[in-house]
Amino acid sequence: MLLLLLLLFKGLCCHGKNTAVASLLPCLYTFSTCHSPLSVPQDPAPHYLAAEEPLCFRLLHISSFANHSWAHNQGSAWLGELQTHGWDTILGTIRFLWPWSEGNFSKEELTHLQELFQLYFHGFTREVQAYASQFQFEYPFELQISAGCTMHAGDASGSFFNGAYQGLDFLSFQGSSWKPSPGAGSQAQNVCKVLNRYLDIKEIVQILLWHTCPRFLAGLIKAGKSELERQVKPEAWVSKGPSPGPGRLQLVCHVSGFHPKPVWVKWMRGEKEQAGTRRGDILPNADGTWYLRVTVDVVAREAAGLSCRVKHSSLGGHDIIIHWDGYSILLILICLAVIVTLVMLAVIGSVFIKHSSNWNVLSPHVRNPAFPNTQDPRSSGHQLCLAQESWIKNRFLKKWKTILTQLW
Numbered sequence: 001m002l003l004l005l006l007l008l009f010k011g012l013c014c015h016g017k018n019t020a021v022a023s024l025l026p027c028l029y030t031f032s033t034c035h036s037p038l039s040v041p042q043d044p045a046p047h048y049l050a051a052e053e054p055l056c057f058r059l060l061h062i063s064s065f066a067n068h069s070w071a072h073n074q075g076s077a078w079l080g081e082l083q084t085h086g087w088d089t090i091l092g093t094i095r096f097l098w099p100w101s102e103g104n105f106s107k108e109e110l111t112h113l114q115e116l117f118q119l120y121f122h123g124f125t126r127e128v129q130a131y132a133s134q135f136q137f138e139y140p141f142e143l144q145i146s147a148g149c150t151m152h153a154g155d156a157s158g159s160f161f162n163g164a165y166q167g168l169d170f171l172s173f174q175g176s177s178w179k180p181s182p183g184a185g186s187q188a189q190n191v192c193k194v195l196n197r198y199l200d201i202k203e204i205v206q207i208l209l210w211h212t213c214p215r216f217l218a219g220l221i222k223a224g225k226s227e228l229e230r231q232v233k234p235e236a237w238v239s240k241g242p243s244p245g246p247g248r249l250q251l252v253c254h255v256s257g258f259h260p261k262p263v264w265v266k267w268m269r270g271e272k273e274q275a276g277t278r279r280g281d282i283l284p285n286a287d288g289t290w291y292l293r294v295t296v297d298v299v300a301r302e303a304a305g306l307s308c309r310v311k312h313s314s315l316g317g318h319d320i321i322i323h324w325d326g327y328s329i330l331l332i333l334i335c336l337a338v339i340v341t342l343v344m345l346a347v348i349g350s351v352f353i354k355h356s357s358n359w360n361v362l363s364p365h366v367r368n369p370a371f372p373n374t375q376d377p378r379s380s381g382h383q384l385c386l387a388q389e390s391w392i393k394n395r396f397l398k399k400w401k402t403i404l405t406q407l408w
Ligand SMILES: *[C@@H]1O[C@H](CO)[C@@H](O)[C@H](O)[C@H]1NC(C)=O
Pocket: 066, 067, 069, 070
């Protein structure tokens, strides 16, 4: 099996020594944590500008072993935070998730890679099962592999291959050999000792990591440029969270729909950051944009004057600022204005209706036979109108009187 893999690999990559290798393949590609931009800087430095991040291409392989006869593999490839490829475990094919996911590799090269991965997934499962007891892997267990390369300002800047066992760092490929992770103990040492005997596997890994990956990544970045540089402005709004205790408020600032992922969000009092601002995880929206909530707990009477401030590369320096009390005061003012206007209209309207009915024109619902039961003229509404009318008459009369006395 491994021989086949080697032959395939040599078809893919220029190099060629014809050494056969015994069949051992555990941990060929595993997990990669390329300097993950998952944790965005918390400080108000201008780090939210995405362009400063090195771009990373990584393959993730998650392999779950329930018992000696049942295993499941999941494979995917990511360009930074964007998934570019999936692995169809049933068909054994690469799924290209974007029109540009092929980068600038030819169909032939991609077919070779696909065959290489078919052998890899198949061999990986078989070999892990075969060596599980020797390596003291206890069912059920999970292996994770992350492998790939990074590029910074157009140049290849590093490659990595990390393996995890049961969710903990286990081993990595460093330089030209397998190294146990610090803290992974004698079990990882044992696995690496065995793996390091297989020179051809190490050679394949080196070539894939240091030649194939950077070449593919460079082509992918060019092909996917417009998607990678897409700038989408965030929307932000504030709300009240669950009460953190008597007399206290939790204020929540929601920021959604932005791209790229790095974003800076803080609760502020004026120009000063409010202590105790807590930032959630940046979560994906279905359309490839991102969502973040940032909360702060405050004594209720100190909530006024706080604002949520958002900086993002798409905003071009025009930060979004949402005041906690801004909306409520505005709402109260609008409501007041509406109420005052309605009252005035009602007053003016009733005056006109009175005058009109004096001349026998109107009051449609009193006269309309379709509503025979509406509005008894002696109803309290009617009396209210009468009262208003007389009050207005009195006022007008008084005014006229004063004007008249002044004139004379
Ligand atoms: C192995 O695990 C699978 C999935 O949990 C289960 O369906 C199957 O019955 C198990 N087989 C054995 C032999 O325990």
